[in-house]
Amino acid sequence: MNTENSLETIALAGNPNAGKTTLFNALTGDNQKVGNYAGVTIAKKSGEFFTPHGRKVRLLDLPGCYSLLGESPDQKIAASVLAGDDREEPVPAMVLNVVDSSALERHLMLTLEIIELGIPTVVALNMIDVAESRGIRLHPQILSEQLGVAVVPLQANTGKGLIEIKQSLRHPLPHPATISWITPGMTDEQKGQARVAYIKKTCELAARRPEKDQLLLSDRLDQIFLHPIGGWACLIGIMFGLFWSIFRFAEIPMGWMESAQGGLQKFVSQQMPPGDLHDLIIQGIIGGAGSVLIFLPQIVLLFLFIGLLESTGYMARAAYLMDGPMSRVGLSGKAFLPLLSSYACAIPGIMATRTIESAKERLVTIFVAPWMSCSARLPVYLLIVPLLLDQEEGASWQQAAIMIGLYVIGTLTAFLVAKLLRKKLGADTQKKHFIMELPVYRAPQWSYIFRHVGDRAWAFVKNAGTIILAISIILWALQTYPKSDSADPAEVLAHSAMGRISKAIEPIFKPIGQDGRTGAAILTSFAAREVFVSSMGIVHHIEEGDDDMQNRKALRKKLHDTNWPDGTPMFTTASLISLLLFYIYALQCLPTTAVVAKETGSWKWAIGQFTFMTAFAWLAAFVAFQLSH
Amino acid sequence: MPATQHLVKDLEQDSMISLEQAKVGCEFHIRFLSGSSCEQLRQMGFCETMRVKKISDGRNLICNVCGTKMAVSRELAHQIMGEATP
Numbered sequence: 001m002n003t004e005n006s007l008e009t010i011a012l013a014g015n016p017n018a019g020k021t022t023l024f025n026a027l028t029g030d031n032q033k034v035g036n037y038a039g040v041t042i043a044k045k046s047g048e049f050f051t052p053h054g055r056k057v058r059l060l061d062l063p064g065c066y067s068l069l070g071e072s073p074d075q076k077i078a079a080s081v082l083a084g085d086d087r088e089e090p091v092p093a094m095v096l097n098v099v100d101s102s103a104l105e106r107h108l109m110l111t112l113e114i115i116e117l118g119i120p121t122v123v124a125l126n127m128i129d130v131a132e133s134r135g136i137r138l139h140p141q142i143l144s145e146q147l148g149v150a151v152v153p154l155q156a157n158t159g160k161g162l163i164e165i166k167q168s169l170r171h172p173l174p175h176p177a178t179i180s181w182i183t184p185g186m187t188d189e190q191k192g193q194a195r196v197a198y199i200k201k202t203c204e205l206a207a208r209r210p211e212k213d214q215l216l217l218s219d220r221l222d223q224i225f226l227h228p229i230g231g232w233a234c235l236i237g238i239m240f241g242l243f244w245s246i247f248r249f250a251e252i253p254m255g256w257m258e259s260a261q262g263g264l265q266k267f268v269s270q271q272m273p274p275g276d277l278h279d280l281i282i283q284g285i286i287g288g289a290g291s292v293l294i295f296l297p298q299i300v301l302l303f304l305f306i307g308l309l310e311s312t313g314y315m316a317r318a319a320y321l322m323d324g325p326m327s328r329v330g331l332s333g334k335a336f337l338p339l340l341s342s343y344a345c346a347i348p349g350i351m352a353t354r355t356i357e358s359a360k361e362r363l364v365t366i367f368v369a370p371w372m373s374c375s376a377r378l379p380v381y382l383l384i385v386p387l388l389l390d391q392e393e394g395a396s397w398q399q400a401a402i403m404i405g406l407y408v409i410g411t412l413t414a415f416l417v418a419k420l421l422r423k424k425l426g427a428d429t430q431k432k433h434f435i436m437e438l439p440v441y442r443a444p445q446w447s448y449i450f451r452h453v454g455d456r457a458w459a460f461v462k463n464a465g466t467i468i469l470a471i472s473i474i475l476w477a478l479q480t481y482p483k484s485d486s487a488d489p490a491e492v493l494a495h496s497a498m499g500r501i502s503k504a505i506e507p508i509f510k511p512i513g514q515d516g517r518t519g520a521a522i523l524t525s526f527a528a529r530e531v532f533v534s535s536m537g538i539v540h541h542i543e544e545g546d547d548d549m550q551n552r553k554a555l556r557k558k559l560h561d562t563n564w565p566d567g568t569p570m571f572t573t574a575s576l577i578s579l580l581l582f583y584i585y586a587l588q589c590l591p592t593t594a595v596v597a598k599e600t601g602s603w604k605w606a607i608g609q610f611t612f613m614t615a616f617a618w619l620a621a622f623v624a625f626q627l628s629h
Numbered sequence: 630m631p632a633t634q635h636l637v638k639d640l641e642q643d644s645m646i647s648l649e650q651a652k653v654g655c656e657f658h659i660r661f662l663s664g665s666s667c668e669q670l671r672q673m674g675f676c677e678t679m680r681v682k683k684i685s686d687g688r689n690l691i692c693n694v695c696g697t698k699m700a701v702s703r704e705l706a707h708q709i710m711g712e713a714t715p
Contacts (some may be wrong), residue, residue, distance in 0.1 A: 067672040105695035106674030134696055151642070196676040213682065213693060226691065320700045324688050333689075333700075433666055433705040435673050435691055438698035 007048065009090055010169060013114060014098035014105050015080060017439050019126040023098055023156040023218055024061040025448070037426045039626040044077055044089070050368035051170045052163075060092065063354075066106075068113045069612040082117060090321040094120045094173050096165070101138055101153070102440075108147075108199045109217070113280050115149060118176045122168045123151045124161075130440060135210035137550045143206035146198075148177030153527045157445060182342075218313075220441040225317045226438075235321050238314070239540040241345075243407075246301045253297035258479070261290040274478065278541030284476030287534055289469045296460060302344035303456045304449065311444040316436060323434050329415040330422025330515035332356070332434050335365040340374035346592045350599055358432040360425045364418050366596055367609055370587050371414035376529040380583045383533050388576045410584045475524050475531070479538060493517075493539060502539075512582065513575030513629065515564070522582065529588045648683065648690065649706035651713040655691070657681050664708030673699065675709055683713075 012020045018479040023031065028047030046063045057254030069078060077086075084091040089508035095114050099107035123143070131138055152170045154161035181198035182191050225231050227589035254557055258528050272278045288514050309315045315337055334356050342349030349369045356362040373381075385402050386392060471611065475498070484495035493499045501523070502516030509519035537551060540558045562570045587610050597606035651657050659679045662670055674694045675681070682693040689700045701709075 067668075068676075069668065070672060071669075091675060100697075103695045103697040104672070105679065106697060109672070109674070109676075131696075136696070192671060193677070196671075196678060200678055209696070213696070222691075226685065228687070320689060321692075323700075323702075327688075433669070434700065434702040435705055436670065436700045437673075438691065438700055442700075531658075607656075 003221065007056060007059050008093045009046075009058045010094045010096055011060045011062055011081060011092035012096050012098065013062050013082060013110070014124075015066055015100065015110055017437060018064065018098045018107060019156045020064065020098045021061055022445075022448075023096075023124060023126065023165070024059060025156070026057055026156055026159055026162055031034040044081060049166075050465055052166050053170050055171060059096075060089065065110065066415055067110055068117075073362075074354045074356060082114060082119070092119055094122065094169065095121050096124055096169065098124045098126050098154075098156075100127050101125045102127055102134050102136060102205065103144075105199055105203050111147065112181060112195045112198065115147065115177045116182065120174045121145065121149045122165075122174070124165055125151055125153045125154075126156050128153045128161075129155050129158075133205070133214075133216065135214055137208045139206045141204065146202040146206060148180070150174060157442075179299060216440065221315070222438070222442050225314065226320065229232060231317070231321055235318055238309070239319075242302075242305045242309075245305065246298055250297040252299050254294055254321055257290075257296065261294070263320060264290075279480065280473065284473045285469060287472070289465060289472060291386045293461065294379075296457060298378065299460055300453055300457050302375060303453045306341060306344065307449040308453055309445055311449055313439045313441045316438050320436060320438065329419040330434075331361055331365060331418055332358075333436065334434070335361060338365055339372055341350070342369040342374060343351050345374050345376075346370045346372070346589065347595050349437055350592070350595050351432070353599065358428050358579075360422065360428055361432070363600060363605070364421045364425065366599060368418045370412035370589065370592055370609075370613065371410045371417070371585065372527075373410045376589065376591075377406075377583055379530050379533045380525075381580070383536070383552055383555065384576055384580055384583075387571060387578070389571065390560075392553070400536060404451060406580060406584055408560065415586070422440065431595065472485060472531070472534075475535065475538075498539075509616075511624040511625070512618060513570075513578045514570070515570060518579070526586075526588045527590055529583065532583075572629075574625050577628060578621040581624050582617045582621040585613060585620055587613035587617075645710045645712060646706045648681070648692065648701070648709040648711070649703050652684050653683050653686050655683055655713040657683055657711050657713050658678075659709055659711040661710050662708055663710055664705075666705055666708055670705060670709065675699075675701075681709075 003038045014020050014026055024045070024047060026050045027587070029049075030045075030047040044063065047059050047061070049059060050056055058122070060081065062078035065075035067075075068079040069357040070076065070081060080086045081089050082095065095117075097111050097114055099111060110119075111123060125138065125140055125143070138153070139154070140153050152168050154163055154165060156162075182194050183304045186194065193581065202370045220577075225234050265282050268281055268286065269278070272281070285456055309318070318340075319333040319336045321333070321447075322336040326333055326335055337355075338349045338352040340349075345368050347499035349372070350366050353365045354367070356365060381403060385399050385406075388402065389396070389398050391399065430550055462626065476503070478498040479493065479496050481496060484492045486492055486495070494503075498520055502520040505523065506521045509516065509522065516520070517539040521532050521539055524535040525532035533555075536559070537555050540555060540562070559571045564570050593606050593610050596609055597603045601605065645660055646683065648657055648659075657673060657679055658673055659681065662675065674697065679694065684691040684693060684698070689702050690706050691698060691700050693699075
């Protein structure tokens with residue numbers, strides 16, 4: 001048993017969106033992701049804190065669940081830990097049950113189920129400010145007497161009540177409560193009815209609601225955001241604004257990073273004599289990792305905007321609106337959030353599918369998520385689209401229209417395949433209907449958003465510094481060795497392992513209008529798509545300069561002038577369309593395949609997805625090339 | 630249960646409507662749940678004796694359950710039976 005497991009464990013449990021993770025972060029000083037919709041926490045996470053008596057305890061943040069009988073994968077995780085069925089976790093010494101005091105009638109159902117497990121429990125009566133604004137008269141003392149456990153009022157987002165929570169978790173831990181609402185011998189149905197009756201009685205005593213519900217600002221906002229016409233206009237406007245901002249605002253920091261990369265290459269180049277080590281550092285390390293790091297600003301912006309939508313509570317409204325269109329392809333509104341996240345990166349998108357109750361719908365969503373054009377495809381699009389139009393890279397309406405078209409093609413194909421796959425997998429054994437909580441709108445928690453975005457950015461940088469760096473070095477080695485005596489770069493490349501590989505694979509890529517060199521660049525981008533741009537630069541002998549835009553311009557000029565041995569141009573409209581289609585559809589991201597295997601619990605499914613998408617990409621590129629050639 | 634009580638219960642049930650049929654803006658008093666998703670509904674707060682307010686209609690209805698807005702599919706709303714008061 002490791003040190004972490006030898007500590008006493010306190011489980012943090014409650015309904016989704018009750019504020020568990022906010023309390024977890026406040027107690028442990030951690031920075032787990034928080035949001036304002038049900039299902040932000042999809043896996044258990046643990047941290048440590050000290051009780052007022054200096055005792056170190058382990059706090060386990062569980063995914064939200066409405067009942068211990070919940071069916072979605074994230075809810076099952078929570079139920080299994082609380083019931084002591086999770087082999088990785090000890091039975092919790094205590095449960096800190098977080099409830100939303102503005103909706104006690106709904107949250108107490110889980111509270112009673114937890115108390116029935118016989119585990120000492122403390123109830124954190126969270127969001128007292130929201131309850132007060134709704135005119136609910138709370139009596140924590142009466143609630144505590146009714147439940148037989150300590151009840152602590154709390155406002156987790158402001159830290160109000162935190163000291164009292166810590167006091168309540170001190171030793172000796174309380175005894176399990178005496179259960180008065182159910183009696184031995186009751187059937188499950190009778191137990192359910194008894195709980196409902198007890199909750200009703202308890203709430204009448206401890207949380208009286210005003211006769212008339214008060215209209216809050218949140219309700220007024222919903223009159224706009226959920227309006228049958230206005231709601232759609234807002235959703236389209238927000239999505240358009242989100243993507244426009246990402247491309248528009250990211251340009252500035254991207255420019256700085258390009259200059260920094262160029263400057264670093266120049267500096268290292270001046271300090272080192274020419275040779276293999278020089279080339280490895282300049283081309284392999286700085287060039288390889290730098291070509292990926294350049295997209296950090298876009299990723300940061302995308303996560304920032306998605307974090308804002310999640311934090312305010314709008315995301316649940318978007319899922320509600322999207323349920324109709326998604327149902328036409330056999331998915332529900334709950335699949336919208338994972339798919340939207342996949343535009344940034346398919347990995348968090350695939351992990352977010354845990355909130356989907358239907359196993360078949362979840363599988364289908366995981367299968368099509370990589371077809372949402374992620375940010376790694378952008379550099380490829382930015383290289384090819386201006387070449388297709390024979391224009392300079394810039395904000396022309398034709399380039400914008402084609403870029404939007406590429407996103408639309410990926411999304412529509414994903415929906416079409418989802419529809420076919422959903423039909424093939426058949427209906428659920430028990431039909432899952434759409435039901436979703438629409439939380440009250442809240443002001444964004446900026447500190448958490450920034451820390452979360454910072455974490456994501458760091459993870460991206462770490463990835464660039466490890467996996468992508470390793471791939472860049474391997475690629476460089478393949479392109480450098482075995483060495484040739486010739487001074488002609490083309491001959492050097494042809495003699496290298498990469499050149500030989502290119503020659504061997506050319507028959508696969510020729511039917512889609514590409515030669516072996518482009519084939520090799522495509523092959524290198526199977527580890528990470530964005531590698532394609534730097535690989536094309538290397539195989540076409542483009543001298544790396546200080547400015548990446550200039551480098552892409554030089555590369556485009558070179559590609560424009562590249563001919564087949566018979567003298568016909570290589571990069572025609574047909575071959576460029578074929579290349580774009582290949583990049584829309586191919587699953588060129590090893591970490592995504594690994595996450596799919598983990599989430600589906602099946603390497604067969606992950607490899608099947610990889611094979612299908614690669615074959616589909618080749619076929620689409622082949623059809624497009626042959627028809628337009 | 631005596632036959633008269635059965636009859637009374639049947640008559641009561643006949644006079645009830647589903648949440649799907651209830652008008653927007655009305656208070657709906659849930660009496661019983663009938664269908665394959667009763668457990669799911671109870672877990673989400675749609676329990677017998679609970680009062681909900683129907684806010685909007687459509688493919689998915691929106692209603693207020695104990696201060697929480699919930700979007701519920703029509704199929705699920707069809708399984709929630711009760712009495713509506715304007």
